[in-house]
Amino acid sequence: MLKKQKPSVYLERATRELVKLPGLGSRSASRIAFHLLNLPSSEVEELIRTISDLKNNIVRCSVCGGISDSDVCPLCTDSSRNSDMICVVEDARDIFAIEGASVFNGVYHVLGGLISPLDGIGPDEINVKGLIERCRNSKPQEIIFALNSTIEGEATTLYVSDILETLGVRVTRIAQGLPVGSDLEFVDGATIARSIEGRVRI
Amino acid sequence: MLKKQKPSVYLERATRELVKLPGLGSRSASRIAFHLLNLPSSEVEELIRTISDLKNNIVRCSVCGGISDSDVCPLCTDSSRNSDMICVVEDARDIFAIEGASVFNGVYHVLGGLISPLDGIGPDEINVKGLIERCRNSKPQEIIFALNSTIEGEATTLYVSDILETLGVRVTRIAQGLPVGSDLEFVDGATIARSIEGRVRI
Numbered sequence: 001m002l003k004k005q006k007p008s009v010y011l012e013r014a015t016r017e018l019v020k021l022p023g024l025g026s027r028s029a030s031r032i033a034f035h036l037l038n039l040p041s042s043e044v045e046e047l048i049r050t051i052s053d054l055k056n057n058i059v060r061c062s063v064c065g066g067i068s069d070s071d072v073c074p075l076c077t078d079s080s081r082n083s084d085m086i087c088v089v090e091d092a093r094d095i096f097a098i099e100g101a102s103v104f105n106g107v108y109h110v111l112g113g114l115i116s117p118l119d120g121i122g123p124d125e126i127n128v129k130g131l132i133e134r135c136r137n138s139k140p141q142e143i144i145f146a147l148n149s150t151i152e153g154e155a156t157t158l159y160v161s162d163i164l165e166t167l168g169v170r171v172t173r174i175a176q177g178l179p180v181g182s183d184l185e186f187v188d189g190a191t192i193a194r195s196i197e198g199r200v201r202i
Numbered sequence: 203m204l205k206k207q208k209p210s211v212y213l214e215r216a217t218r219e220l221v222k223l224p225g226l227g228s229r230s231a232s233r234i235a236f237h238l239l240n241l242p243s244s245e246v247e248e249l250i251r252t253i254s255d256l257k258n259n260i261v262r263c264s265v266c267g268g269i270s271d272s273d274v275c276p277l278c279t280d281s282s283r284n285s286d287m288i289c290v291v292e293d294a295r296d297i298f299a300i301e302g303a304s305v306f307n308g309v310y311h312v313l314g315g316l317i318s319p320l321d322g323i324g325p326d327e328i329n330v331k332g333l334i335e336r337c338r339n340s341k342p343q344e345i346i347f348a349l350n351s352t353i354e355g356e357a358t359t360l361y362v363s364d365i366l367e368t369l370g371v372r373v374t375r376i377a378q379g380l381p382v383g384s385d386l387e388f389v390d391g392a393t394i395a396r397s398i399e400g401r402v403r404i
Binding site: 006007008009010011013014016017018020021022023024028030031032033034035036037039041043044046047048050051052053054055057058061066067068069073074075092093095096 | 208209210211212213215216218219220222223224225226230232233234235236237238239241243245246248249250252253254255256257259260263268269270271275276277294295297298
């Protein structure tokens with residue numbers, strides 16, 4: 001085997017940084033590095049500027065904990081939204097997923113994590129206190145839990161909803177069941193069980 | 203359908219720039235944007251610095267046309283390499299692919315494209331002249347064509363090798379045939395034909 005020559009340390013370094021990004025393997029990172037090399041400088045500068053802006057100008061909304069360009073996010077300031085319905089999500093990204101469905105017109109609350117005793121994450125490590133305070137202050141009509149359908153998601157939903165119920169708030173969770181377009185044959189038993197338990201009138 | 207809220211224009215802009223990169227769809231671009239948002243500033247700055255260095259510090263090697271951090275690339279200056287064998291490639295990236303195989307110890311010549319009359323690319327639009335000059339000046343023993351196995355690659359190999367043969371240089375091309383580990387059943391007829399034409403003694 002011959003020694004492999006590396007024509008450019010700069011290319012090596014850029015590829016090594018790119019490969020750290022989620023979803024990029026060494027081949028796709030190298031492809032992107034070469035692409036950047038061949039782009040006009042102005043376009044690379046634009047990419048750098050937007051990444052830098054992203055990092056320097058985005059903050060957490062002081063109300064819901066979602067991402068925002070100002071102290072309070074556009075979702076929390078939008079008066080056409082129903083602030084009496086608060087949807088509880090794990091992460092700011094989940095807000096984008098729910099907004100993408102265009103069916104929810106309430107506001108959000110980002111927990112910033114899920115209760116996971118094995119990982120040392122208890123209710124104090126995530127933003128449960130903020131949610132309780134919001135419920136005490138604004139007396140919302142309904143809190144909808146939209147956490148992932150995992151053990152941690154379940155545990156967090158049950159734990160936090162128990163507390164909220166003592167405050168007299170109506171607590172719901174999003175439905176579990178068959179994904180739209182799915183085939184019964186390929187759906188796991190636990191999902192089918194949930195879809196039967198949660199059956200609705202036609 | 204409700205109006206979708208966009209919590210951050212900065213996130214939108216960064217995602218829009220990232221989606222322009224090869225191999226990234228809107229989901230993976232958004233995933234990377236969120237990942238950058240959650241990274242420590244120092245790591246994002248490091249990524250930005252390496253991209254900026256890549257763009258500002260990499261040049262074309264004045265001998266082979268490959269990428270380099272200095273006027274002449276490490277491959278062309280490495281005295282342990284055999285400068286009597288020149289491997290002709292379409293693009294600087296191809297050098298990395300061939301170096302990755304660790305079997306070639308010669309030097310390279312990057313054409314920077316392939317002859318394609320339909321796209322208005324003739325021999326003068328790619329670096330054929332530089333190759334002829336190198337052959338005249340250094341009288342290499344062998345020129346190996348390692349162009350893609352496409353119509354344009356074939357046309358370029360035939361056209362340029364014809365010129366080089368008039369200069370008395372030995373011209374070869376890399377073999378066409380079955381990829382290692384492939385199954386005859388799934389290989390196309392043209393490839394099988396080439397592998398039979400190019401059969402070698404065992």
